């Protein structure tokens with residue numbers, strides 16, 4: 001069996017989950033679900049990144065210990081996964097023992113291989129970004145030095161361990177060159193390559209200024225740099241350091257690390273270098289998606305325009321939200337959330353296009369065929385549209401292998417459009433009085449299309465897709481992709497069709 005291992009970034013616990021977190025994980029959930037239906041053995045990982053000075057400070061501000069603080073906030077991310085119907089196989093917390101062991105083992109390997117040394121660090125550090133910046137990277141705002149992200153920076157001087165990142169420049173460039181798909185999309189790949197070509201400095205990988213982190217083996221004055229700690233989570237879930245265990249053998253190196261564009265450097269530069277230095281295999285691909293804005297504005301707490309996924313789901317519905325996020329923008333680009341666009345996708349793509357198609361054809365089966373799926377006598381036109389729909393699976397597969405979610409949905413909706421045209425052209429309501437056999441065939445064809453759409457849409461809108469398949473009584477075990485080439489069974493009784501995609505009706509609250 002083919003294996004597929006996909007990861008989300010692990011989320012900082014200094015914040016409530018927002019649309020950005022939901023987005024990264026949703027993309028992974030769709031790929032994980034798609035691969036499972038396509039016969040892969042999948043491991044889908046998400047979790048929380050709980051160490052670092054920022055967390056220590058936030059806990060202090062609340063007068064609780066950091067563990068209690070992280071216990072509370074981490075739970076919000078588990079709740080988000082439930083709310084959004086994410087199908088992750090593991091949820092990792094970096095404060096777990098299994099993770100500390102993995103970090104320390106990785107460190108020991110790096111040390112054993114001669115890639116870590118003790119020295120002094122001095123430079124600009126941003127607690128908010130958990131990152132160091134060089135003088136030339138800083139920006140000047142009203143006479144104050146700030147990180148390029150706008151975060152405050154402080155001058156830090158301390159004893160620190162270093163990872164010899166500078167030695168990995170050529171190997172990294174070779175890796176990118178030999179594996180053109182290693183970093184996607186292309187614009188990010190170019191950005192990373194030019195960053196590495198500019199030359200790499202050794203990386204400070206430990207801190208002594210605070211204590212909320214994983215201790216460096218044999219020198220517990222130091223704790224590990226939060227990014228070394230965080231990246232290691234991708235190994236921890238597989239039972240590392242026990243490399244002989246089944247999960248590790250089966251799933252490592254990851255098929256895809258999904259990240260936002262802001263953290264591509266950590267994943268596409270530091271992580272492969274750390275892995276090469278510790279003698280481990282590399283992930284196969286890193287995809288960096290874009291960022292959402294809200295009605296054209298950058299999302300930020302200070303602007304008070306953070307989009308809470310809980311609100312979206314409550315207001316528009318779960319699958320409506322999932323559909324919108326994946327359909328609205330081309331994955332990889334930045335995108336804007338607008339209420340108008342959300343409503344329009346909900347009403348036109350879901351309620352009208354696919355919802356009405358199911359509703360009007362199955363209502364006719366219910367009323368005019370004694371609720372029994374009719375026996376068809378398919379002509380070339382009927383077969384053509386059915387075959388088009390079946391072939392759509394291959395298109396969607398190719399799209400998703402490139403993380404082109406919006407294109408995958410467009411491909412499906414193209415056939416949905418053809419299906420609506422098919423019903424209009426064949427007008428089964430008129431055939432009711434003239435040709436009952438033909439009416440049966442047309443309605444059968446619609447049922448067959450609902451079966452195919454339902455199967456194809458499961459990764460994207462799992463609850464609604466399964467309701468579609470329930471409407472035409474498709475047994476659970478006939479819903480995987482290999483069943484797409486089967487045919488809808490005639491003679492099966494269906495229940496009265498229920499509305500699956502309700503229209504969004506404007507509320508008075510505006």
Ligand code: MSP
Pocket residue numbers: 008009010011012019020021023024049230231232233258259260261262263290291292293299
């Ligand atoms: N803890 C690190 C990741 C460590 S992975 C080994 C981190 N966490 S985060 O919580 O700040 O961000 C997690 C993800 O959310 C990132 O991929 C980031 O790009 C994404 N988003 C945060 N805000 C976003 C938007 N406004 N829009 C889309 N995604 C954004 O970074």
